[in-house]
Amino acid sequence: MTIARARPALPIADLAGAARPAPANCRFGGGCGEPAPLPPEVQAKIANHPCYSEEAHHHFARMHVAVAPACNIQCHYCNRRYDCASESRPGVVSERLTPEQALRKVLAVAAEVPQLSVVGIAGPGDPLANPGPTFETLELVRRAAPDLRLCLSTNGLALPEHVERLAALGVDHVTVTVNMIDAEVGARIHPWVLWRGRKVRGEDGARLLSERQLEGLAALAGRGILCKVNSVLVPGVNGEHLVEVGRTVRRLGAFLHNVMPLLSAPEHGTHYGLTGQRGPTAAELEAVQRACEGGARVMKHCRQCRADAVGLLGQDRHAEFALAALPAAPAADASAARAAHRGAVERARRGEAAARAEALARLAVAAPARAARVAVASKGGGLVNQHFGHAREFLVYDVDRRGARLVGHRKVGQYCAGGDGDDAELEQVLAALSDCRAVLVAKVGRCPRERLAGAGITPVVEHAFQPIEAALLAWFGGLAERERAVGGERALGAP
Incomplete structure (x- = not known):
């Protein structure tokens, strides 16, 4: 397969402007092109997959089993440390498993989750x-x-020869990490690949890797397997180039593009971490993600999970299910409990859809230019249901009269632990939410409420325990009504 050369690069600051403008009927604001409606068979595949569906990640859990220790490429952002239970990043595990141990763990988790x-x-x-x-x-x-x-994540080097077997096993979701389609860019990320017993270095190795990745993607699409492409954003290396990566993988049939920030703390011991390569700012990440939209599905809810992650995204429970802690007897069949949960989620979804439709109807009179960026504290279930001081992350949305669009999540230190507030952590939270007009929470104390208000961020508890999107739209509608009532003509301002 021949690889197209990248188009001329744009500065990261200009990337969002290069994205396709939003059509008039786009449900979202901020320059996104709305993807075409999904065929029913595709919707059925993603409905309960927390990584392939933004909505499903509020309700459903995933589990990774660490049975694959060897790797066939070297990445400058990777260091597969063993037994680092406090870290949450790809490649990290606390226990490596045999297939038999993996099954035992799967059944134990399925019985409890x-x-x-x-x-x-x-x-x-x-x-x-x-x-x-x-x-x-x-x-x-x-x-x-x-x-x-069943799901699988791969760098794609060995993918083409395994597509048929994956399809035969019923694996209908495969994630491929594609950081480049230009070998010159690739050589700065992947110094070598291991191919047929020898290391292929530099641009030759990167070119081989890219050819194999693109061949594998096309083969997956040909077999009806949904493919998500992960791309690690490395500022100064592939930031501008990822727009071309996105175009290429979509053309080959990729269902979803996930642009992730480089994690390069020195303590991780990676090449990038030890040589001072920084990760992107939140603004840089958002600019590249927006530039990769325009009719495409771009993932915004990724948490860059461990290779032994368990539970809802953002709520990893892997430490609860160490081999030594598993029950000696085989776990009982829990398929009935899982079916009951799926039924409960479907009922909740119908309620959320009705609440959203009602909220959107009330927003019809809002000015088209009005928009706001809002943070939400949630511990799952698709609800505004977390105390401000207990949040370790906030979901951030752009809201206008057409709906609420997830921008991403902001990790923070927990402000309140053991009943005491930490001023340093509160400063970090205020900085993380500095571009937000409001924060929707289940509860908030007097001190942080005052500090938030002083920073121009309105703390909102009136919509506690409501579905997130309906709560966002209700708050936004109330704000628009209050401004209209006092004759305010100012727009809320682009977030």
């Missing part, structure tokens, strides 16, 4: 560089828990 809908293999190396244990694990889980979806 009725939200579990997906079992995936994401390392700690590359699953397809370890085809024996990877496929044995997938086969064991498919037989023991056929209602759980």
